[in-house]
Amino acid sequence: MLTKAKEIKSPRNTYGETLVELGEKNHNIVVLDADLSCSTQTSKFREKFPNRFFNCGIAEQDLIGTAAGLAYGGKTVFASTFAMFATARCLDQIRNTVCYSKLNVKIVATHGGITVGEDGASHQALEDISFMRSIPDMKVIVPADCVEVSEVIRYAAQTKGPMYIRIPRTNLKTIFNKETYKFNPSLGLKIKEGKDLTIVTNGETLYEVIDAAQKLSQVGIEADILHYPVVKPFDFISLVSSAKKTKKVIVVENHSIIGGLGSAVCEALCENYPSKVLRIGTEDTFGQSGEQRQLMEFYGLTGTKIYEKIIKFMDVR
Numbered sequence: 001m002l003t004k005a006k007e008i009k010s011p012r013n014t015y016g017e018t019l020v021e022l023g024e025k026n027h028n029i030v031v032l033d034a035d036l037s038c039s040t041q042t043s044k045f046r047e048k049f050p051n052r053f054f055n056c057g058i059a060e061q062d063l064i065g066t067a068a069g070l071a072y073g074g075k076t077v078f079a080s081t082f083a084m085f086a087t088a089r090c091l092d093q094i095r096n097t098v099c100y101s102k103l104n105v106k107i108v109a110t111h112g113g114i115t116v117g118e119d120g121a122s123h124q125a126l127e128d129i130s131f132m133r134s135i136p137d138m139k140v141i142v143p144a145d146c147v148e149v150s151e152v153i154r155y156a157a158q159t160k161g162p163m164y165i166r167i168p169r170t171n172l173k174t175i176f177n178k179e180t181y182k183f184n185p186s187l188g189l190k191i192k193e194g195k196d197l198t199i200v201t202n203g204e205t206l207y208e209v210i211d212a213a214q215k216l217s218q219v220g221i222e223a224d225i226l227h228y229p230v231v232k233p234f235d236f237i238s239l240v241s242s243a244k245k246t247k248k249v250i251v252v253e254n255h256s257i258i259g260g261l262g263s264a265v266c267e268a269l270c271e272n273y274p275s276k277v278l279r280i281g282t283e284d285t286f287g288q289s290g291e292q293r294q295l296m297e298f299y300g301l302t303g304t305k306i307y308e309k310i311i312k313f314m315d316v317r
Contacts, residue, residue, distance in 0.1 A: 002191070003147075003177040011167045012110050014146040016041030018153040019078060020048050029157060030070055032056055034063045034081035040110045042080050060085045064093035064105070071103040076157060082116075083109035083125035083166055091131060099137045099162045106156045107132075112142075112166040113254035114282060114299055115204065117292040124287035125166075130259025132164040133232040139163045139185075140232040142261075144206040147176040148229060151183035159185075168204045168254070170292055175207060185230055188238040194222035197314065198242040200265050201252040202228045208296070209252050211303025216310060223310075231261055236268035243275045250278045250313065252306055257281040278313045280306060 023029050023045055030052045037043040037055065046053040056063040060081055067079040080086070086109040087094070098105045109128065116124045133140045141156075141163065143149045149167060156163050191206070192213055201209045206227050213223045224242045228235070243249050249269065251262040262279035269275045282299050296302050300309060 001177055001180050003174055007174040008171050009146040009174060010171050011143070011146050011149045012039070012041040012169075014149045015108060015110070015153060015167060016044035018150045019045040022154065022157050023049050023052065026076065026157065028074070028076050030054065030075045030077055032063055032067050032077065032079040034058060034060050034085065036081050039082070040080040040108075042078070060089040061093050064090045064098060064107075067105045068093070068097040068101070068103050071098075071105050075104070077105045078108055078156075079105060080108045080110065082123060083112035083128045084123050087125065087128040087131045087164075094138075094162075095135050099135045102137050102161055104160050106163045106165065108153070108156075108165045108167065110167045111169045113168055113203070114287050114295045114301070115168050115170045115254060115292045116287075117169065117295065118289050120289035121286040126256045126282050126287060127259065128166065129231055129255050129261065130263070133264065134259070137162055138232065139230070141230050142166045142203040143229050144203055144227060145172045145175045147174060147178050147181050148183060151181065152229065155183055155185060166203065170204060172204055173207050175210070183229070186235060188235045189227040189229070190238070191225035191227050192223060194224040194246065196221045196223065196246060197248040197250060197310070198224045198226060198239070198246045199250045199252060200226045200228055200239065200261065202231065202261060203254055205252045205254050205301055208301060208303045208306055212306035212310065215303065215307040219311075221310075221314060228261060231264055234264045234268060236272055239265060239268055240273045243269060243273050247275060248314070249275050250280065250310055252301065253281045254301060255281050256284070258284060278309070280309055
């Protein structure tokens with residue numbers, strides 16, 4: 001399932017390329033953007049199928065409203081812009097128009113998380129998962145590499161109903177083997193077997209967690225790694241099974257620790273198997289401008305920083 005070749009690729013390019021491939025086979029697919037198609041890479045679809053692409057301009061509420069209207073007409077709609085704008089500016093339209101009516105709209109947002117970088121706090125979506133997972137009937141997915149991005153977009157195209165898919169700005173190292181990986185919307189994915197602690201993550205922090213787990217192995221600590229691309233609906237069974245074995249759970253996410261994957265984990269454990277949990281992500285704070293890797297380091301999301309936090313956590317009795 002995992003690949004040894006750590007090729008670095010752009011998930012946004014993968015999104016655009018996959019849209020084109022799907023559009024060639026399914027003429028019912030339409031794509032919308034909010035004047036950012038060169039950044040989201042929906043421009044690839046625009047160039048190939050100009051009659052099925054709509055630029056709604058810098059008017060994100062109209063983007064979602066138009067997407068809803070096209071979905072009412074029977075289209076499979078992909079609507080894209082930056083994660084900050086796709087969620088916070090459009091919450092009313094997403095809740096009351098798309099989700100309330102269970103419309104077939106896929107909101108694929110790029111530039112999620114702290115790694116938006118130099119654009120700073122105004123563009124760094126650290127609350128988007130929290131917004132989206134709180135809305136009834138919304139599926140929330142955070143893929144970890146380009147192989148998974150492609151699989152998730154294909155799944156979205158053939159699955160009815162509202163969906164929020166979050167893609168980072170950064171290029172990602174390939175984790176999964178393209179020939180053997182299959183996206184499972186119902187289950188968390190076991191990446192590594194361990195007995196001493198459970199690490200839950202998704203998105204671009206999966207690679208960092210794998211790096212941290214290798215460092216932990218060198219000091220005799222073996223981690224169960226659970227990758228949760230699907231934040232909602234949440235697979236609590238896999239989590240509880242691992243927590244019963246290890247008794248300690250760490251969550252790592254490129255998001256606020258409030259309302260995101262860490263909250264989903266804590267809710268599931270509280271109801272099914274209370275366990276000690278450490279949440280690693282941005283605290284109750286806005287982001288800041290900086291180079292992507294420096295920001296990951298500052299907010300404790302690199303493999304080394306995750307390792308150091310886990311070592312400290314494991315020493316707590």
